[in-house]
Amino acid sequence: MIWNKLALPRIESLRPDVPLPPRLLFAASEATPMTKTGGLADVAAALPAALRELEVDVRVLLPGYSSVLSAITHVQPLAELPALGAFPACKLLAAQGPDRQQLIVLACPELYERAGGPYLDAAGKDWPDNAVRFGLFSYVAALLSADSSPCEWRPDVLQCNDWQSGLAPAYLRFGGRPHASSLMTVHNLAYQGIFAPSFVPRLGLPSQSLHIDGLEYHGNMSFLKAGLFYADRISTVSPTYAREIQSEPLGFGLHGLLAGRNAVLDGILNGIDERAWNPATDPALHTNYDADRLPDKARNKTELRRRFGLRQNPELPLLGIVSRLIAQKGIDLVVACAERLVALPAQIIVLGTGDADIEHDLAALARDHAGTVAFMRGFDESLSHLIEAGADIFLMPSRFEPCGLNQMYSQRYGTPPVVRRTGGLADSVVDCTPATLAIDSATGFVFDSPTPAAFLAAATRAVHTWRQPDLWRQVQRNGMTRNFSWTASARRYRDLYQTMRPAT
Numbered sequence: 001m002i003w004n005k006l007a008l009p010r011i012e013s014l015r016p017d018v019p020l021p022p023r024l025l026f027a028a029s030e031a032t033p034m035t036k037t038g039g040l041a042d043v044a045a046a047l048p049a050a051l052r053e054l055e056v057d058v059r060v061l062l063p064g065y066s067s068v069l070s071a072i073t074h075v076q077p078l079a080e081l082p083a084l085g086a087f088p089a090c091k092l093l094a095a096q097g098p099d100r101q102q103l104i105v106l107a108c109p110e111l112y113e114r115a116g117g118p119y120l121d122a123a124g125k126d127w128p129d130n131a132v133r134f135g136l137f138s139y140v141a142a143l144l145s146a147d148s149s150p151c152e153w154r155p156d157v158l159q160c161n162d163w164q165s166g167l168a169p170a171y172l173r174f175g176g177r178p179h180a181s182s183l184m185t186v187h188n189l190a191y192q193g194i195f196a197p198s199f200v201p202r203l204g205l206p207s208q209s210l211h212i213d214g215l216e217y218h219g220n221m222s223f224l225k226a227g228l229f230y231a232d233r234i235s236t237v238s239p240t241y242a243r244e245i246q247s248e249p250l251g252f253g254l255h256g257l258l259a260g261r262n263a264v265l266d267g268i269l270n271g272i273d274e275r276a277w278n279p280a281t282d283p284a285l286h287t288n289y290d291a292d293r294l295p296d297k298a299r300n301k302t303e304l305r306r307r308f309g310l311r312q313n314p315e316l317p318l319l320g321i322v323s324r325l326i327a328q329k330g331i332d333l334v335v336a337c338a339e340r341l342v343a344l345p346a347q348i349i350v351l352g353t354g355d356a357d358i359e360h361d362l363a364a365l366a367r368d369h370a371g372t373v374a375f376m377r378g379f380d381e382s383l384s385h386l387i388e389a390g391a392d393i394f395l396m397p398s399r400f401e402p403c404g405l406n407q408m409y410s411q412r413y414g415t416p417p418v419v420r421r422t423g424g425l426a427d428s429v430v431d432c433t434p435a436t437l438a439i440d441s442a443t444g445f446v447f448d449s450p451t452p453a454a455f456l457a458a459a460t461r462a463v464h465t466w467r468q469p470d471l472w473r474q475v476q477r478n479g480m481t482r483n484f485s486w487t488a489s490a491r492r493y494r495d496l497y498q499t500m501r502p503a504t
């Protein structure tokens with residue numbers, strides 16, 4: 001291995017009696033605005049930024065996808081790693097992201113520079129070499145966190161996010177002396193990174209790791225289980241989800257392990273980037289507004305309707321959805337009651353991409369109800385902001401939701417959400433009842449059972465409330481003035497990292 005010295009600046013303490021803030025390596029397989037398929041990208045941009053304000057010395061480790069390489073500046077070569085086992089030769093670059101993030105980019109053209117998404121090819125199939133792509137990513141995260149790392153800048157804590165960096169705690173466990181403690185953060189337990197057992201030796205891990213007390217999962221290897229088993233601590237993205245994953249069905253087969261480790265498991269609710277998601281300044285809106293200029297919100301609705309050929313009728317509330325179109329998100333509940341929603345009456349607009357069947361059903365609805373239902377297939381960041389602003393009510397009937405960000409964006413945009421009581425939705429939306437209205441805490445409409453009837457009842461309550469303008473304004477204002485910033489949660493992470501610092 002030929003490593004150059006990693007010359008990243010150190011923060012020196014002027015007060016030796018006061019401990020230095022922790023140094024954190026945050027390994028993430030996507031980060032806004034360079035590459036995004038879902039909420040992890042938003043978190044990987046906003047949480048490190050909030051941590052920096054708390055003086056945590058954080059570097060984000062990202063794979064060098066083409067979209068990352070073309071967006072970074074101040075690039076400095078840090079190290080070169082020759083081919084090793086299944087891993088091709090690669091380079092590490094220190095760089096700045098478009099939002100001045102401090103990045104370490106893992107450049108390996110053979111693995112990461114291709115047309116298509118970070119995990120799927122252009123046809124929507126998993127890249128066949130994902131085990132090697134994210135095996136290398138995990139390996140490098142561990143290497144940078146090990147005592148043997150030749151880099152000057154060493155983290156106190158390595159935070160792994162989801163299965164793509166889940167193997168890093170296993171490499172730390174078997175690869176010599178770790179310098180950093182490891183935290184495995186679960187954003188979604190449904191994705192586990194499961195591969196054939198033959199990858200264990202190919203990825204340089206010892207056969208003893210392929211064990212029930214290890215990374216073995218029903219005869220295969222699991223990247224996520226490796227992280228959950230070998231990491232020093234575990235966290236997930238809401239307190240309710242932290243409880244839900246300790247039993248079936250949301251434990252997805254890992255509930256026993258999680259329940260057994262619950263003494264080191266924390267649920268910390270995500271925040272939102274309040275600069276990027278602010279209706280008063282958002283450049284993607286037709287007209288900006290805030291809680292004191294609510295009538296201006298309506299111009300965004302007019303614009304949305306104009307763009308999507310929906311009828312301009314003031315009697316009709318507009319129900320909005322921005323989502324990955326997968327079973328988790330409960331879009332089938334919306335499809336199942338679409339006729340009843342339209343008959344309320346209401347209009348529906350959906351932006352999303354995902355399973356062919358759900359896309360097909362939504363396209364059919366839009367055809368059958370031209371002027372009332374619109375479906376835009378695709379991923380469009382700026383349109384997602386306009387829908388948050390232009391819709392009256394946001395629909396998020398997820399079957400499960402580790403945290404969810406859109407329900408928080410929608411509350412901030414004065415677009416009360418209809419959500420199922422699960423995961424982060426349960427932790428961030430307050431159901432509208434006489435009691436919660438009386439104390440000005442109602443921000444949305446919550447239902448329990450994942451059935452079309454329960455969802456329809458909550459959506460109907462939302463539409464009835466929308467028809468009462470004073471009441472509606474109150475619910476809108478409650479959501480818009482609620483604090484969804486990262487500040488409190490970033491402090492909790494910082495305190496957690498402090499407790500994890502290896503003793504010096």
Ligand code: ADP
Nearest residue numbers: 038039323324352378379380381384404405406
């Ligand atoms: P998940 O990560 O499970 O998809 P989240 O609610 O945490 O769910 O985050 C989803 C993020 O992806 C949000 O920022 C949302 O606006 C965005 N998003 C999802 N689908 C689309 C789309 N089709 N176009 C633009 N943004 C989208």
Ligand code: GLC
Nearest residue numbers: 039040187401402403404405
């Ligand atoms: C995952 C979850 C989502 C969460 C996001 C960010 O994609 O599905 O609920 O908000 O990660 O933590």
